[in-house]
Amino acid sequence: MKNLFFGASKNILLILYLLFLAFPLLWVLSLSFKSSMEIYSGIPNLIPLAPTTQNYYSVFFDQNILKSMSNSFIVGIISSIGVVLISIPASYSLVRYKTYLNKGILGWILVSQIFPVILIMVPLYMILRNLGLTDSLYGLSIVYIVWTLPFVLWMMQGYVKAIPIELEEAALIDGASRRQVIFKVIMPLLLPGIAASALFAFITAWNEFFFALVLMKSQDLITLPVDLARFTGMEGQARTGPLAAASIIATIPSLIIFSIIQKWFTSGLVSGAVKE
Amino acid sequence: MIQKKSYSSFDINQLKLLIPVLIPVIVLSVFPLIRGIYLGFTDYRLGSPIQFNGFDNYVNMLNDIYFWKSFQVGFLWTFIVTFLQIILGLGLAVLLNSKMRLTKLSRVIILIPWAMPPIIRGIMWKLMYDVDSGVFNYLLIDMGIINQPINWLNSFEWAIPSIIVVGVWGEMPKAAIFILAGLQTMSKNLFEAARLDGANAWQEFRYIILPHLKPVLAAVISLSFIWNFNTFGLVWVLTQGGPGGTTRLPMLAAYEEAFRYGNVGYAAAIGNVVVIAVSVALYFYLRHQFKQRLV
Numbered sequence: 001m002k003n004l005f006f007g008a009s010k011n012i013l014l015i016l017y018l019l020f021l022a023f024p025l026l027w028v029l030s031l032s033f034k035s036s037m038e039i040y041s042g043i044p045n046l047i048p049l050a051p052t053t054q055n056y057y058s059v060f061f062d063q064n065i066l067k068s069m070s071n072s073f074i075v076g077i078i079s080s081i082g083v084v085l086i087s088i089p090a091s092y093s094l095v096r097y098k099t100y101l102n103k104g105i106l107g108w109i110l111v112s113q114i115f116p117v118i119l120i121m122v123p124l125y126m127i128l129r130n131l132g133l134t135d136s137l138y139g140l141s142i143v144y145i146v147w148t149l150p151f152v153l154w155m156m157q158g159y160v161k162a163i164p165i166e167l168e169e170a171a172l173i174d175g176a177s178r179r180q181v182i183f184k185v186i187m188p189l190l191l192p193g194i195a196a197s198a199l200f201a202f203i204t205a206w207n208e209f210f211f212a213l214v215l216m217k218s219q220d221l222i223t224l225p226v227d228l229a230r231f232t233g234m235e236g237q238a239r240t241g242p243l244a245a246a247s248i249i250a251t252i253p254s255l256i257i258f259s260i261i262q263k264w265f266t267s268g269l270v271s272g273a274v275k276e
Numbered sequence: 277m278i279q280k281k282s283y284s285s286f287d288i289n290q291l292k293l294l295i296p297v298l299i300p301v302i303v304l305s306v307f308p309l310i311r312g313i314y315l316g317f318t319d320y321r322l323g324s325p326i327q328f329n330g331f332d333n334y335v336n337m338l339n340d341i342y343f344w345k346s347f348q349v350g351f352l353w354t355f356i357v358t359f360l361q362i363i364l365g366l367g368l369a370v371l372l373n374s375k376m377r378l379t380k381l382s383r384v385i386i387l388i389p390w391a392m393p394p395i396i397r398g399i400m401w402k403l404m405y406d407v408d409s410g411v412f413n414y415l416l417i418d419m420g421i422i423n424q425p426i427n428w429l430n431s432f433e434w435a436i437p438s439i440i441v442v443g444v445w446g447e448m449p450k451a452a453i454f455i456l457a458g459l460q461t462m463s464k465n466l467f468e469a470a471r472l473d474g475a476n477a478w479q480e481f482r483y484i485i486l487p488h489l490k491p492v493l494a495a496v497i498s499l500s501f502i503w504n505f506n507t508f509g510l511v512w513v514l515t516q517g518g519p520g521g522t523t524r525l526p527m528l529a530a531y532e533e534a535f536r537y538g539n540v541g542y543a544a545a546i547g548n549v550v551v552i553a554v555s556v557a558l559y560f561y562l563r564h565q566f567k568q569r570l571v
Contacts, residue, residue, distance in 0.1 A: 014371045014378055017364075021449065022385045025392075027411055028400045044414035086296040093293035099286055101294060112305060113499070114554065116506045118530040119312035119547035122540045124304060146304045149297065178289070207393035209509040214535065225395040229513055232399055240409055247396045247403075258391035259384060262453070 025251070031244035032056070039240050055245035065246055067220055068227035072206050075137055075223060079144035080201035083152050084194055086145070091156035092182055096165075109150040117210055125214060135217045143215065144205045152197040159193030160186070199261045203254055224250050315544035322538035333545035343546065345521055346529035347553070352436070353525060354504040357443040362497055364444065365451030366489075370481065372452070373459045386449040394446065398513030401442045405429050405514075429515050435522045439514050446510065447503070451496050458492030459485065494565045498558050505554050526550050 026046065031039060033051045043049075059065050094102055124143070125134060133139030163186060171185050187194075209225040216222050222230075228246055231239070291298075316333060320326040337343045368386070372379055389397060404411050405428040413425040428438040462485070470480050508527040511517065517524030517532070524532075526546060534543035 010371060010374065011376060011378065013367070014376060014382060017368050017371070018378070018382055018385050020445065021388055024397075024400045024404060024445070025388050028403060031403060039409045042414065044411050044418070086300075089293040090297040093290045097287050097290040099290055101286070101290060105294070105297075108301060108306065111309075114502055114551060115309055116527060116530070116547050116550050117508075118527060118534065119316075119544055119551070120305065120308040121312075122315065122534060122544070123308035123311035127303065127308060142300060143304060146300050149301065153297070203391070207395075209393070209395050209512075225393050225509070228399060229395050229509075232402060232513060240403060240406070243399060244403060247399050250396050251392050254391040254393060255387065258387045262383075262387060 028244045028247055031241060032248050034241060036241050055241035056249075058242045059245045059249065063231065063242060063246070065224070065227065065249065068222055068224045069249075071137060071221060072224040075141050075144065076202040076205040078138070078141035079148065079205045080198040082141065082145040083148050083201045084198050087149065087152045087156050087197065088187065088190065088194070089182060091153055091160050092186055094153070094157050095160040105153070109154060112150050121210075121214055128215065134215055135221060137221060140212060140215055140223070141205070143211050144201070144208065147208070147211070148201040148204050152201060155200075156190070156193050156197055159190050163189050196261050199257050203257050203261075206253060312544050313548060315541055316548040317545070318541045320541035320544075322540055326541075329541070333542050334549070336542070337545065337549065342521065342524075342529065346524045346526050347549075349436070349522070349524060350505055350526040350550075351553075353440065353443065353507070353523075354501060356440050357447065357504045358497060358500045360440075360444045361448040361451045361500060362493070365448045365496075366455055366493075368448065368452040369455035369459055370485065372456055386452060388449075389446045390449040390453070392446075394509040395513055397442060397446045398510045401438075401445075402429065402514055405438055430519050432519060432522055435515055435519060439511055439523055442510065442514065443504065443507065447500060451500060454496050455489060455492060458489050462488050490565070494562065498562065501558060501561075502554055505550065 030046050030048055032055050033053070034048045035050060035052050035054060038045075038049060090105075094105060128134045128139050128143075131139070133142065167185055167189075168181050171181050176184065207225065208223075209229065212223045212226045213229070216226065228243075228250060231243060231246065315326070317328060317330060318326050319329045319332065372382055372386075392400075403409070407413065407425050407427045410425075410428070412428065413422075416422045417425065426434060428434045466484055466488075467480065470484050475483070505525075506527055507525055508531065511523055511525055511528060512531075515523045517528040527550075530543045530546040530550075533539045533546065
């Protein structure tokens with residue numbers, strides 16, 4: 001009897017949690033299919049009485065969200081490829097060599113988490129301007145590469161550690177060069193880590209707001225979060241529906257990618273050093 | 277031949293592999309950071325020359341009510357959001373760790389706030405808090421709890437509680453997932469032994485789960501504290517720091533100083549104070565947590 005009570009109350013508790021967590025998305029999803037008349041009708045239905053796709057139409061054709069979406073997509077792709085390419089040899093070298101450089105990099109990984117972005121923002125802006133990389137999708141991508149690097153390096157070196165050193169020694173004895181060892185032996189074994197890192201970098205770029213807000217000025221180069229933030233700035237009743245639709249569109253890629261990487265992500269963070 | 281057990285000072289082969297990482301990190305992270313810290317000791321304004329002015333910025337801060345106000349709001353926000361997200365996240369993690377019918381579905385649902393771009397979190401809640409079309413006003417009026425719609429994000433009393441709810445909603449899943457990962461490293465035997473000894477659910481939690489989670493919790497609390505203190509985008513979208521600076525967190529204050537008023541030196545000085553404040557808070561917290569080990 002007591003167990004039954006505990007079981008039931010646990011379930012109720014969990015349902016309350018889930019309602020709290022899911023409700024905003026459900027509500028906004030519902031808003032996105034309502035006409036503005038229904039939105040302001042004063043009847044809070046979760047299921048729209050007269051569903052319409054007008055808001056989505058207006059987001060794509062009147063607001064031209066496609067431009068900022070494709071900018072976000074380009075930046076996400078460049079930065080995820082970039083960060084993976086440079087972190088494969090780097091994470092390998094961090095595991096296989098033990099020098100003062102390791103301490104330097106580790107120190108940087110920790111320090112980079114503590115300092116607020118505002119401190120580096122202005123100097124970063126000036127450096128990028130000198131390089132001609134402000135208001136440029138490449139410039140923004142490079143910033144994101146550096147920005148995601150601490151986490152990617154941390155995660156990747158966990159994967160490298162799990163690779164038995166005997167495999168490499170065998171390859172070296174067979175006459176393989178160091179380059180061949182990295183690309184032919186290590187890389188294939190790192191694929192899960194590479195995939196997780198790439199997706200993580202993509203989603204970080206897709207979600208990021210502050211750098212994009214400061215570094216990008218031209219209307220046709222801004223990324224999706226900045227575009228949507230500007231969109232909210234413009235008050236007015238007619239905007240609620242399109243804004244809801246735009247929020248849903250921006251959330252979908254993040255949700256899909258997150259559900260894929262979630263497992264690797266947390267185990268990568270927590271283990272890091274485990275797995276012999 | 278490959279692995280060197282002891283630290284050598286330097287290895288040219290390692291440097292070759294690290295160069296592609298070192299160059300961007302030094303140019304775009306280490307250098308700007310050092311430069312930024314230095315700017316906090318100058319009177320730099322956008323467009324004018326940079327001049328070292330020692331501790332002038334910090335002396336000015338002492339008399340700057342906007343600065344004090346934003347730090348007050350910053351600490352209030354950070355303590356409450358971190359506290360609630362850890363408590364609620366811990367509860368959620370424990371629930372998810374026990375076998376229940378809903379666990380599979382739950383693991384998808386808790387991703388929703390976490391995965392979402394922070395800007396979108398803000399937009400969604402802004403739509404729900406809306407005076408005319410927001411769901412909260414509808415429901416509360418419907419239930420007869422309030423007569424007039426409340427302008428949640430624009431009211432002096434409600435703005436802070438309103439953004440805190442959004443902050444907890446957005447950050448709690450992250451805490452829950454990390455705590456859950458910590459819980460899953462516990463061996464089942466521990467629980468069985470405790471049951472055999474007649475421990476009830478609370479005792480099990482208090483004497484077995486909590487001690488085991490101590491290091492994970494310390495890490496999650498520290499990171500959340502830093503992240504929450506540095507919140508920007510979410511509150512930027514929700515209130516822009518208003519009404520009347522009630523929700524102006526330190527990062528919003530620094531952003532305004534730098535990019536609205538052009539006081540880059542002063543903004544950097546605020547950044548420096550944030551780093552020191554956060555470090556001091558974490559130092560005391562971690563020292564308290566790991567006292568035994570430090571002795």
